[in-house]
Amino acid sequence: MTEAIAKTRSRGSWLPWLGGLLGIAALAWVLRGFDLDRFLAVLAGADARLVALVPLVIMGEQIVRAWKWRQLLHPLRPIRTLYLFGTVMAGYLLAVLIPFGFGTVARSWLVARRENLKLASVLATVAIDRLTDGIVFACLVPVALLSVIFSDPSGDIRTGLAWGAFGSLVLFSFALFLLVGCRRGALSPEGWLNRLIRRLPVRFAEPACRLAAAFAEGIAWPREAWRGIGVLVATLLMKLLSATNFLWAGLAVGITLEPGQYLFLIVFLGFLIILGHFARVAGSFVIGGVVALGLFGVEEEQALAMVLIVEASNLLSIAAVGSLSLWWQGVELGGLRRTVGEKSAEHG
Numbered sequence: 001m002t003e004a005i006a007k008t009r010s011r012g013s014w015l016p017w018l019g020g021l022l023g024i025a026a027l028a029w030v031l032r033g034f035d036l037d038r039f040l041a042v043l044a045g046a047d048a049r050l051v052a053l054v055p056l057v058i059m060g061e062q063i064v065r066a067w068k069w070r071q072l073l074h075p076l077r078p079i080r081t082l083y084l085f086g087t088v089m090a091g092y093l094l095a096v097l098i099p100f101g102f103g104t105v106a107r108s109w110l111v112a113r114r115e116n117l118k119l120a121s122v123l124a125t126v127a128i129d130r131l132t133d134g135i136v137f138a139c140l141v142p143v144a145l146l147s148v149i150f151s152d153p154s155g156d157i158r159t160g161l162a163w164g165a166f167g168s169l170v171l172f173s174f175a176l177f178l179l180v181g182c183r184r185g186a187l188s189p190e191g192w193l194n195r196l197i198r199r200l201p202v203r204f205a206e207p208a209c210r211l212a213a214a215f216a217e218g219i220a221w222p223r224e225a226w227r228g229i230g231v232l233v234a235t236l237l238m239k240l241l242s243a244t245n246f247l248w249a250g251l252a253v254g255i256t257l258e259p260g261q262y263l264f265l266i267v268f269l270g271f272l273i274i275l276g277h278f279a280r281v282a283g284s285f286v287i288g289g290v291v292a293l294g295l296f297g298v299e300e301e302q303a304l305a306m307v308l309i310v311e312a313s314n315l316l317s318i319a320a321v322g323s324l325s326l327w328w329q330g331v332e333l334g335g336l337r338r339t340v341g342e343k344s345a346e347h348g
Contacts, residue, residue: 023282030290031300039301042253046305050252054245054313059321061241062088065129068234071227072125075220077115086325087111093322096315110329120211124218127179134172136235137270141165144267147260150295157268157295164271179219186216242266246293249309253302261296268292285311 066085073079091107098106108122141161152158185193186209197208222228243262250257257265272288289307290300298306326332 023284023287026287027283027290030287030294031304034300034304039304042301042305045254046252046309048252050248051309051313053248054252054309055317057241057244057248058313058317059085059089061238062317062321064234064238064241068231068238069125069129071222071231071234072128073111073122074222074227076117076121076125076218079111079115083114084111086321086328089318089321090325090329090331091322092318093326096318110331114329118214118217120214121218124179124215128176128219128221131172131176131179132231132235133238134168135176136232136239137267138165138169138172140236140239140263141267144260144264148258148264148296150264152295161267161271182212183216183219186212239263239266245310245313246306249306249313250298250302252309253305255293255298255302255306257296257298265289265292 063081063085066088067081069084069088070079070081073084087107087110090110091103093103094106095103104126105119105123108126109119111117112119112122142165145158145161150157182193185191185196188194193212194209197212198205200208222231240263243266246257246262246265269285269288269292272291273284275284286304286307289310290303293303293306294300
């Protein structure tokens, strides 16, 4: 969820203006019965101790992600989980500040620079991380749909989520299969990918072959069975921790939901955030959160307070840990974009 929220903040060119207008219009429609005084009273009465648990859980979720990434990086080199945690948060910070997926490349570059690895190899481990996230997420959708009851007279919400989950599972599984095929095709001199690349002019073919080989080196599942199982368990644990963000935020403002409803929230929001990201609609997390909570009878004022607590906790955690990590590694934001661009063009 943290990564998805960070993505919704990255925009470019004139699209922020259009996305902002669409977001404002959608939020105004969702909050058409909004009572500002009641909302302020809800915020004023929120339990600060429970609110403080939200960023702690968020950081716990990202520590689990860092541990998961450590297992995927292990075939290349063992790296400390704490360092990877700081790098992950730095990547989220850069995703907020700089658009077009720069955060993913930057966090991979930070690891590659420190550990003397190829950037493309580290990027491949991030790709596997994302794909396992997507597959586990898609598998959670039917569980979430079977565990909740909400008003959906036309059945459009359930149908849309079910087809979205099926499509995501097919897409992510195919992408994972394609990665495995690319590894075989790039590491073997007579592999299909190398043969295809060699059809290019020599000045392009040689660097492209090196780049493909470097990327293929990072496409490796952990050799130890317990590490591979750990990757899947960590992925599931991250989703469950993400769901508890709304548990603590809700308890802080006096809202308690059924366990399955928290799982449904991250599933519903996951799809809406992805759609909002590609449609460039600003505030998709806030809009989707209010709509999703409304399905379970949570009033607009309390729903908005819960969503803002979660989003603010995400952004503050990213800003605090991410900036500290960049400072500790001696990285300045001004020169990072230029350096990563040069390294990406050079060898991957």
